[in-house]
Every structure is written in C-alpha cells, then in structure tokens.
Amino acid sequence: MKTNNTNxxxxxxxxxxxxxxxxxxxxxxxxxxxxxASDRAKEKVLKAIEETGYVYxxxxxxxxxxxxxxxxxxxxxxxxxxxxxxAVALEKHIRELGLMATLVNTSENALTQTQIVAKLxxxxxxxxIICPTPNTQxxxxxxxxxxHTQVVSIMRQVDGSQVPCVLPNNxxxxxxxxxxxxxxxxxxxxxxxxxxxxxxxxQRLAGFNKAAKxxxxxxxxxxxxxxxxxxxxxxxxxxxxxxxxVESVVCFNDIVAYGVIEYLAEQNLxxxxxxxxIGFDDLDDSKLMSVPLSTVKIDANDIAKAVCHILKNxxxxxxxxxxxxxxxxxx
Amino acid sequence: MKTNNTNxxxxxxxxxxxxxxxxxxxxxxxxxxxxxASDRAKEKVLKAIEETGYVYxxxxxxxxxxxxxxxxxxxxxxxxxxxxxxAVALEKHIRELGLMATLVNTSENALTQTQIVAKLxxxxxxxxIICPTPNTQxxxxxxxxxxHTQVVSIMRQVDGSQVPCVLPNNxxxxxxxxxxxxxxxxxxxxxxxxxxxxxxxxQRLAGFNKAAKxxxxxxxxxxxxxxxxxxxxxxxxxxxxxxxxVESVVCFNDIVAYGVIEYLAEQNLxxxxxxxxIGFDDLDDSKLMSVPLSTVKIDANDIAKAVCHILKNxxxxxxxxxxxxxxxxxx
DNA sequence: AAGGTAAAATGGAACGTTCCAAGAATAATT
DNA sequence: AATTATTCTTGGAACGTTCCATTTTACCTT
Numbered sequence: 196m197k198t199n200n201t202n203x204x205x206x207x208x209x210x211x212x213x214x215x216x217x218x219x220x221x222x223x224x225x226x227x228x229x230x231x232a233s234d235r236a237k238e239k240v241l242k243a244i245e246e247t248g249y250v251y252x253x254x255x256x257x258x259x260x261x262x263x264x265x266x267x268x269x270x271x272x273x274x275x276x277x278x279x280x281x282a283v284a285l286e287k288h289i290r291e292l293g294l295m296a297t298l299v300n301t302s303e304n305a306l307t308q309t310q311i312v313a314k315l316x317x318x319x320x321x322x323x324i325i326c327p328t329p330n331t332q333x334x335x336x337x338x339x340x341x342x343h344t345q346v347v348s349i350m351r352q353v354d355g356s357q358v359p360c361v362l363p364n365n366x367x368x369x370x371x372x373x374x375x376x377x378x379x380x381x382x383x384x385x386x387x388x389x390x391x392x393x394x395x396x397x398q399r400l401a402g403f404n405k406a407a408k409x410x411x412x413x414x415x416x417x418x419x420x421x422x423x424x425x426x427x428x429x430x431x432x433x434x435x436x437x438x439x440x441v442e443s444v445v446c447f448n449d450i451v452a453y454g455v456i457e458y459l460a461e462q463n464l465x466x467x468x469x470x471x472x473i474g475f476d477d478l479d480d481s482k483l484m485s486v487p488l489s490t491v492k493i494d495a496n497d498i499a500k501a502v503c504h505i506l507k508n509x510x511x512x513x514x515x516x517x518x519x520x521x522x523x524x525x526x
Numbered sequence: 527m528k529t530n531n532t533n534x535x536x537x538x539x540x541x542x543x544x545x546x547x548x549x550x551x552x553x554x555x556x557x558x559x560x561x562x563a564s565d566r567a568k569e570k571v572l573k574a575i576e577e578t579g580y581v582y583x584x585x586x587x588x589x590x591x592x593x594x595x596x597x598x599x600x601x602x603x604x605x606x607x608x609x610x611x612x613a614v615a616l617e618k619h620i621r622e623l624g625l626m627a628t629l630v631n632t633s634e635n636a637l638t639q640t641q642i643v644a645k646l647x648x649x650x651x652x653x654x655i656i657c658p659t660p661n662t663q664x665x666x667x668x669x670x671x672x673x674h675t676q677v678v679s680i681m682r683q684v685d686g687s688q689v690p691c692v693l694p695n696n697x698x699x700x701x702x703x704x705x706x707x708x709x710x711x712x713x714x715x716x717x718x719x720x721x722x723x724x725x726x727x728x729q730r731l732a733g734f735n736k737a738a739k740x741x742x743x744x745x746x747x748x749x750x751x752x753x754x755x756x757x758x759x760x761x762x763x764x765x766x767x768x769x770x771x772v773e774s775v776v777c778f779n780d781i782v783a784y785g786v787i788e789y790l791a792e793q794n795l796x797x798x799x800x801x802x803x804i805g806f807d808d809l810d811d812s813k814l815m816s817v818p819l820s821t822v823k824i825d826a827n828d829i830a831k832a833v834c835h836i837l838k839n840x841x842x843x844x845x846x847x848x849x850x851x852x853x854x855x856x857x
Numbered sequence: 858a859a860g861g862t863a864a865a866a867t868g869g870a871a872c873g874t875t876c877c878a879a880g881a882a883t884a885a886t887t
Numbered sequence: 888a889a890t891t892a893t894t895c896t897t898g899g900a901a902c903g904t905t906c907c908a909t910t911t912t913a914c915c916t917t
Contacts, residue, residue: 218867253648254585255903259872273610298629317584425814460791461816483756485792549897586873590902
C-alpha cells in the first residue's frame with residue numbers, strides 16, 4: 196500500500212505533514228518522541244511516515260540543532276584480535292546509549308590518525324574514543340577536546356594529556372599472574388614479548404617486577420619481541436636457549452602466548468606441566484586450546500562500560516582503571 | 527598567531543569571507559578546490575582559514591548539495607581475522623578514492639544489520655558495502671539500492687539479489703588446492719570445516735568435489751564444524767577417528783586449519799609430512815607458523831579494488847569474481 | 858455558561874553550506 | 888579605443904530540519 200514516489204524528490208517532513216494533515220512542526224515533534232504531541236497526532240504522523248516511506252535526514256537535523264549523535268571509535272589496529280573485540284564491544288554499548296558509533300582504523304600510524312580525525316571533525320562528531328597510536332602528541336589530543344566534543348583515550352596513556360583515560364589495571368594483572376606462578380613454587384620466571392614503545396608494556400612489566408621482588412629467591416629475565424604469534428615463538432626460543440632452567444613465563448598478551456606454546460610444542464614441552472605459561476587478554480580461543488591457556492582477562496565490556504559512563508556523565512575525571520581477572524586454566 | 531575565538535559560536539564561511547575580504551561564495555569555491563577562483567583569492571582564503579581556525583561543516587554541505595561522501599562498510603563479524611583484514615583494506619582504498627569510510631559490525635545478526643543500515647540511511651550514505659549476515663533477504667538488499675545510493679555485496683552471495691557482488695573465486699581456489707594434494711599422490715582426502723548456511727561453503731566444497739571427480743580412484747569425506755579454531759580441532763579429531771587412512775585435508779579456511787594443525791600436533795602428526803593440510807585466506811600468521819601453512823590466498827586488496835572499481839564507475843554488473851592464488855608452503 | 862489555565866498545534870526564522878543567475882573585472886580582438 | 892570574449896566574483900535563494908513565539912484547541916473550575 197506504499198505510495199511509490201522513490202523516483203521523485205526525497206520525502207520531507209512537509210510531505211509527511213501534508214499526508215497526515217498536521218503541520219511540519221508537529222511531525223518534527225513526533226519524530227523526536229516528544230510528549231508534547233497528542234496520541235492522535237502521533238498516530239496520524241506514524242501512519243503517514245509509513246505511507247510515504249519517509250526517511251529522517253539526520254544531516255539537516257544536526258545542522259539545525261547543532262548537536263550530533265555520532266561517536267567515533269578510533270582504533271589503532273583492527274587486525275589485532277583484542278582490538279577488534281574491544282571495538283565491537285564499544286560499538287554495541289554506544290548503540291545501546293542511543294548513539295551512532297562509527298569505527299575507523301589508524302594502522303598504528305600517527306599521521307593517518309590526524310588525517311582521519313580531522314575529517315571526522317567535519318562531521319561534528321559528539322565524541323572521540325581513541326586508542327592512540329605510538330607518537331601521539333599530548334597537545335594534539337588535548338586540543339581535540341572542545342565544548343561540544345568529548346575525548347576519551349583508551350588502553351594507552353599519552354604522557355601529559357588532559358583527556359579522560361580508561362585503562363585495564365595492567366600492573367595488577369601482571370602482578371597477580373606472577374604471584375600465581377610463584378605460588379606454584381617456581382623461582383625462575385621470564386617476562387616474554389611486548390613492545391617498549393607502548394605504555395601497556397611498562398605497566399605489565401612493573402607488575403611482574405613488583406611481584407618478583409616480594410620474594411628473595413626469585414630470578415627473572417625479560418625477552419622482548421614483536422607483539423604477535425611469531426614474536427612469541429622467537430622470544431621463547433631465545434629464552435630457552437639462554438635460560439634453560441626457566442620454569443614459567445608471563446606473556447605480554449595471549450597472542451604472544453600462542454607463539455610461546457607453539458614453540459614449546461615443537462620442543463615437546465607441555466605448557467603447564469613442563470613450563471608454566473600465563474597470557475594477557477583472554478581471547479576467545481584461549482579457553483579452547485588443547486591446553487587451555489591461563490591468562491589475565493581484560494573484559495572488553497568492562498572497558499566499554501567505563502567509557503560509556505564517561506560519555507554519559509561528561510565527567511572529566513582523569514584515569515579509570517578497570518579491574519582485570521586472573522583466570523587459571525591448565526597452562 | 528591564531529585568533530582565539532573557540533569559545534564563541536563556531537566559525538563559518540561568512541567569518542572566513544570577512545577576514546579574507548571576499549564573498550562567502552568565493553570561500554566556498556576555494557573550499558571545494560574549484561579552478562574558478564583566482565590564485566590571489568585562493569591564497570587570501572587559505573590564510574583566513576588558518577587564522578580563524580575554520581572547520582568545514584560537512585553536514586551543511588551535504589544537505590545543500592544533496593550528496594554525501596560517506597561510504598558504509600557493513601561487516602558481518604569484525605572479530606574474524608579475515609573480515610578485519612578485509613575491512614581495513616576496504617577502508618584504505620575508499621579513503622584513497624577521496625571518500626570517507628565508516629565501519630560497522632553486525633555480529634552475523636540479520637536484525638542488527640537492518641537496524642544499523644536503517645540508521646546509516648539517515649546519514650544519506652553514498653554507498654553500502656555489505657558482507658551480508660545469514661538470512662539476509664534479497665528484497666531488503668535490493669530496495670537499499672536507490673538513485674543516489676550504491677550497494678555492493680561482498681564475500682557472500684544472496685540468492686535472488688540484484689546488487690553487484692564481489693566474491694573471491696572460491697570454487698577455483700578449492701579446486702586448485704585439491705588438485706595440488708592429488709598431485710602429491712594422495713587418494714584419501716577430506717574437506718574440513720565450514721558452515722552450510724553460507725554461500726562460501728558450497729562454492730568451496732563444489733571446487734573440492736569437482737577436482738576429486740576428475741580422477742577415478744579418489745575417495746573423499748566431508749566434516750563440517752563451526753568456523754573457528756576449536757571447530758577445526760573437533761572436526762579433525764572426528765576425521766581421524768572415522769577415516770584413519772586420510773592422507774590430506776582441505777580446510778574451509780586458515781582458522782579451521784590452525785585447529786586442525788593443533789590437533790595433529792597433539793597426535794604427534796606432522797602437517798605436510800604425515801598429513802597434508804591446505805587452508806583458505808592466507809592470514810598473516812599462516813606464513814609464520816612452525817610449519818608454514820599452505821593455503822589459498824584471497825588478497826583483500828584485490829577485493830577492495832574490485833569494490834572501488836564498481837563504486838567509481840557506478841556499474842551494475844552482477845558478479846565480479848576475484849582470482850585467488852594457491853600458495854604451497856610446507857603443510 | 859463563562860472565564861481561566863494548561864495542552865497542543867503552528868508558521869516563520871534560523872542553522873551553514875552550495876547553487877544559480879547575473880554583475881564586475883580582466884584579457885583578447887578588431 | 889571600442890567591442891567582444893573570457894575569467895572572477897557575488898548576493899540571494901534553497902536544502903530539510905529544529906527552535907521559538909504565538910495562536911488555537913481542549914480541559915477544568917466556579
């Protein structure tokens with residue numbers, strides 16, 4: 196029963212108003228769910244919308260009202276499974292807030308990041324949720340923050356920036372993981388993987404060192420690597436070569452742990468039984484591996500909730516540390 | 527040297543015009559890079575923009591000109607590594623076209639898909655690039671296509687839909703993979719993993735069967751699974767239990783192959799040496815595994831290029847099949 | 858039934874840009 | 888130097904919505 200006028204000019208509030216027999220203003224009221232319109236009017240307008248196939252023009256609305264409902268999620272590297280997880284969780288929670296989420300990827304490139312964000316500013320986005328690339332300037336991040344534009348930085352801290360920041364409690368996570376290995380009676384423990392250019396790394400390493408220092412007879416080693424599976428494998432091979440007496444390892448994240456486990460398998464060493472392995476993130480795969488991976492879980496939903504809390508309340512509180520949870524499985 | 531008026535109303539073309547000593551229309555011309563403005567005017571305007579800190583209001587522009595440069599990339603599941611790869615490649619190529627890409631995730635949920643797309647329509651996006659969820663209605667996809675809205679479906683084909691579609695040549699890929707295994711002299715070959723609800727599955731399986739039928743003494747089996755690492759492991763365990771004489775397997779994709787390899791390692795079987803394994807996709811990790819994975823590479827850039835070709839030329843050609851490449855490594 | 862009050866509906870202005878038709882300035886031609 | 892052709896520039900209207908001040912309608916109260 197739809198009136199087919201798709202080939203004509205686009206349908207506007209005026210058309211809907213005409214069909215419904217009310218004014219443009221009333222239609223606008225109904226569209227925004229105002230309680231100032233009578234039920235009878237609402238009904239008529241809704242029917243007219245259905246009949247005409249009207250679609251709301253959010254650009255026009257945004258221009259007039261000077262407020263947008265667009266939230267940009269600026270992710271450093273979507274091909275990283277944890278980032279993708281987080282992005283999806285953020286998108287879902289933002290949508291539940293009644294806002295529109297748009298996702299962009301900066302590929303860890305600071306220049307790309309500035310370019311994309313500049314373009315997004317032209318769309319008057321209401322908020323930026325940014326996982327900053329390495330070399331992000333604090334001044335740049337700060338000036339992004341404006342009366343009608345919120346900025347939240349996530350997962351990584353930019354020195355000297357004034358914008359609210361949501362982080363997992365990296366130090367606590369690594370501390371707990373290390374203590375758990377010490378509780379197994381292990382005294383030779385290594386920290387494997389991670390990139391010193393990122394703030395996460397230092398926080399996790401700090402937790403590791405803090406735990407180790409609490410007991411006098413603990414020996415530790417650190418082996419850096421690129422933050423991927425291959426890096427984990429290489430670092431673990433180096434570790435075993437240099438420190439054959441190593442009893443267990445704390446990995447920078449699960450992906451690195453996967454590489455570690457892969458190398459152990461090649462050496463006929465069984466994770467958990469022969470060498471303790473604890474990861475960080477708790478990716479979906481981790482619980483499903485042949486030897487389920489022990490890990491420090493960062494719940495993406497918790498991060499997303501903390502971000503949404505800041506968005507809703509427009510608070511300027513500096514740092515939100517999201518608790519993490521040690522999940523001991525078989526490794 | 528910037529005039530600080532950030533706390534005032536926002537800066538508009540009028541302000542820039544006043545500062546530059548030209549008309550609003552001239553400013554608009556310069557903004558759009560028109561060659562109808564003199565170099566002297568351009569220079570003055572550019573300087574004024576710098577001075578005033580003007581930022582372009584794309585909503586206002588889009589409303590007036592009735593054309594947007596927003597391209598929506600609607601991805602079925604961003605937590606799938608291949609999808610994330612593809613999304614990143616698409617975003618990059620679309621940006622190079624001078625358009626703005628926005629990424630959204632539907633989590634394989636048809637209802638979410640309709641909701642998100644409806645919301646995006648309110649932003650008057652220029653084009654939808656959709657990897658459709660299972661149960662996507664062809665009629666829904668078709669009516670999305672309008673005079674000013676292009677639609678391209680990627681990776682999956684929706685029966686009965688009229689929108690242009692870009693697919694990897696799944697059948698050819700699986701065919702070549704299977705033939706490569708046959709060339710090793712294998713006669714007992716299984717197809718592992720994949721979900722029958724998705725068009726990919728049937729195309730890849732068809733290629734597998736086609737190759738097997740070309741030689742009289744080939745025996746084949748098919749083991750379905752969920753399309754993840756865990757599924758691959760389960761399917762492979764079932765396969766080995768039921769078909770101990772199996773010599774090699776074609777996997778639905780690399781992720782499934784990872785699960786397969788994991789299970790083989792548990793059974794002390796070496797991929798390539800004991801059992802041939804070929805994947806599909808060529809994820810970054812595949813070349814870096816302890817036994818580098820043989821696989822059928824789907825180049826995400828090729829898919830993105832094909833999509834951009836359709837966007838540029840506004841062609842309505844039905845199906846674009848992107849060539850795939852068999853990469854034989856050690857498995 | 859008349860007056861008063863609250864609720865509902867409305868027309869015009871405004872948001873910041875681009876389009877358009879037309880005017881001004883400059884260059885080219887005779 | 889006068890005319891024509893060409894290149895630049897410009898003010899006003901328009902895009903589709905929301906805001907605002909005002910009018911109309913509905914609902915009470917006495």
